[in-house]
Amino acid sequence: MPDVTFKVFRGDAKGGQAIDYPVPIAPGMVVLDALHYIQGYLAPDLAVRWNCKAAKCGSCSAEVNGKPALMCKTRLDSLPTGRPITVYPMKTFPVIKDLVCDVSWNYDVNKKIPPYRPAKDGRKIYQEDVDRVQEFRKCIECFLCQDVCHVLREHEKKAEFAGPRFFVRLAGLEMHPNDITDRSEFLKNSSGLGLCNITKCCTEVCPEEIHITDNAIIPLKERVADRFFDPLRWVFAKIFGRK
Amino acid sequence: MEKTVAPAAMVKFGTTQRKDAWWAAPTATVAVLTLFVIYSMVRAFENNYYIAGPYLSPFYSPLLLFDWWPLSPAFLILWAPAGFRFTCYYYRKAYYRAYAAHPFACAVGEPHRDYQGETKLFLFQNLHRFFLYAAVVVLFFLWHDVIKAFSFGGHFGMGFGTLVLLVNTVLLSGYTFSCHSFRHFVGGNVDCFSCAKAGRVRFKLWKGVSSINEHHMLWAWTSLFAVMAADLYVRLVACGAIHDLRIF
Ligand code: SF4
Ligand code: SF4
Ligand code: FES
Ligand code: FES
Numbered sequence: 001m002p003d004v005t006f007k008v009f010r011g012d013a014k015g016g017q018a019i020d021y022p023v024p025i026a027p028g029m030v031v032l033d034a035l036h037y038i039q040g041y042l043a044p045d046l047a048v049r050w051n052c053k054a055a056k057c058g059s060c061s062a063e064v065n066g067k068p069a070l071m072c073k074t075r076l077d078s079l080p081t082g083r084p085i086t087v088y089p090m091k092t093f094p095v096i097k098d099l100v101c102d103v104s105w106n107y108d109v110n111k112k113i114p115p116y117r118p119a120k121d122g123r124k125i126y127q128e129d130v131d132r133v134q135e136f137r138k139c140i141e142c143f144l145c146q147d148v149c150h151v152l153r154e155h156e157k158k159a160e161f162a163g164p165r166f167f168v169r170l171a172g173l174e175m176h177p178n179d180i181t182d183r184s185e186f187l188k189n190s191s192g193l194g195l196c197n198i199t200k201c202c203t204e205v206c207p208e209e210i211h212i213t214d215n216a217i218i219p220l221k222e223r224v225a226d227r228f229f230d231p232l233r234w235v236f237a238k239i240f241g242r243k
Numbered sequence: 244m245e246k247t248v249a250p251a252a253m254v255k256f257g258t259t260q261r262k263d264a265w266w267a268a269p270t271a272t273v274a275v276l277t278l279f280v281i282y283s284m285v286r287a288f289e290n291n292y293y294i295a296g297p298y299l300s301p302f303y304s305p306l307l308l309f310d311w312w313p314l315s316p317a318f319l320i321l322w323a324p325a326g327f328r329f330t331c332y333y334y335r336k337a338y339y340r341a342y343a344a345h346p347f348a349c350a351v352g353e354p355h356r357d358y359q360g361e362t363k364l365f366l367f368q369n370l371h372r373f374f375l376y377a378a379v380v381v382l383f384f385l386w387h388d389v390i391k392a393f394s395f396g397g398h399f400g401m402g403f404g405t406l407v408l409l410v411n412t413v414l415l416s417g418y419t420f421s422c423h424s425f426r427h428f429v430g431g432n433v434d435c436f437s438c439a440k441a442g443r444v445r446f447k448l449w450k451g452v453s454s455i456n457e458h459h460m461l462w463a464w465t466s467l468f469a470v471m472a473a474d475l476y477v478r479l480v481a482c483g484a485i486h487d488l489r490i491f
Contacts, residue, residue, distance in 0.1 A: 066260030066350055086260050091350075126437040128446045150346040155358045177435035195360035197339045198332055201349035214423070214456070218332050221361075221369075222427035229369035 004076070005084035006034055008046065012097045018086065019043075025076055031064050031087060032071040035099075047098035055207055058142030062099050063088040068144040068205045090147040103143050109162050112190070116173055117181045129177035135215060136172035138208040139165065145202035145212060151195050161192030164202035164212045171216035174223065184227045193220055256344065258352035265348035272341035279467060283321070286474055290315035295480035296487060297392050298404045301411060302474045305384040323377035324470075330371040332423045333463045335361075372424040382419055385412045395489075403488040404476060411466070411473035418462040421455040 051057040093101035145164040430449025
């Protein structure tokens with residue numbers, strides 16, 4: 001089998017550069033296999049984070065040929081092999097070493113989300129009540145959506161913007177049939193939902209194929225519009241005394 | 244916050260490591276949308292050739308002729324579909340990407356640093372639902388036009404123009420009722436379908452709208468082409484450039 005050149009970023013928070021590694025390829029190989037080959041034969045000190053090699057743990061996120069992707073889910077036969085394949089760490093997060101990033105900012109965002117509070121009536125939950133929410137539970141926290149989102153990647157609004165992964169989580173909580181926390185103020189003022197311009201890059205990269213923009217973000221925007229931007233609803237609520 | 248140093252610092256427009264044709268789709272969007280806007284403006288200003296036999300151009304429907312209105316009657320109507328499309332969640336994505344380059348394509352450097360998203364000046368996008376209400380009213384008149392397009396001098400008949408108007412109105416209906424705001428309105432705003440009033444019905448409605456909403460982009464483009472084609476057909480028949488083909 002022919003060799004393919006992998007240009008892999010080597011370095012740390014202070015800086016670094018891409019190094020070329022020739023890797024013999026075999027049918028069925030994924031990018032993570034190539035990196036294991038490099039670790040095994042060419043650069044034993046190469047830092048790569050991975051766990052499951054089954055696209056389920058969300059650890060091996062990186063940028064392959066410039067596109068945020070799971071290395072264990074990116075098959076070499078899906079890439080043009082005539083040219084070198086670039087493998088860089090996620091751009092949006094600080095590099096620790098080589099392909100390993102510090103994603104701890106995400107865990108801090110998570111802590112700010114108003115938590116689930118159940119209604120006290122012990123109501124029964126039916127399938128139709130949880131149909132929507134189940135999609136959001138598929139998230140493997142790979143943070144590829146956070147990486148690609150231009151609000152974070154290009155505009156570095158980490159202080160004001162929770163990012164698509166957390167809109168997915170917020171949507172799951174907001175649409176939960178048994179939850180009674182009101183997050184509309186949080187959504188409008190603290191989560192930065194208005195900064196999202198629904199350009200769908202998050203949806204394009206999600207390895208779990210969660211329809212992040214259509215099913216989580218846009219419905220949340222509609223809920224914010226219900227509460228803050230719909231005078232007809234206010235009139236209706238005044239007349240019929242409903243929220 | 245510590246800055247990432249690894250990939251090329253993407254401070255310039257178009258900086259990316261992507262190797263595919265990432266510029267192709269937004270370039271095509273600019274071309275097609277610009278063409279559509281120019282065409283519809285020309286036709287709205289033209290103020291002529293919008294009726295041909297039983298056919299009325301969708302750009303002029305419903306036809307509102309008032310003495311006090313000095314401009315083309317199209318302007319009394321076009322604000323509704325134009326506002327509906329301008330504030331549509333799909334078109335927002337398309338023009339934020341293609342015209343504003345925020346971002347031009349995913350993981351590609353942007354030309355301008357300042358970015359406010361849909362806050363401040365763009366808060367008006369939250370009014371999309373009101374344009375939806377207006378678009379539904381216009382749609383009602385377009386269906387009325389389709390029915391009239393089956394009547395030739397009081398006799399039931401069908402011409403090629405009837406088909407053109409019918410296909411256009413079907414596609415516009417698909418576009419209108421696959422709207423995200425409509426999806427929210429029929430059931431998206433319910434948290435607990437099994438406990439809400441008429442919850443089961445709303446769940447079914449929401450499911451139905453969701454299934455067409457998945458293809459909202461397709462409805463958006465096909466209906467855009469259809470409405471342009473329908474207007475062009477009526478115009479060509481009205482000015483005598485072509486003859487309407489009578490089917491029966
Ligand atoms: S749709 Fe919104 S959250 Fe998703 S990538 Fe685009 S701006 Fe970011
Ligand atoms: S939503 Fe998708 S892309 Fe984002 S963290 Fe979850 S699995 Fe990854
Ligand atoms: S190694 Fe677990 S997702 Fe790739
Ligand atoms: S979202 Fe496109 S028409 Fe409403």
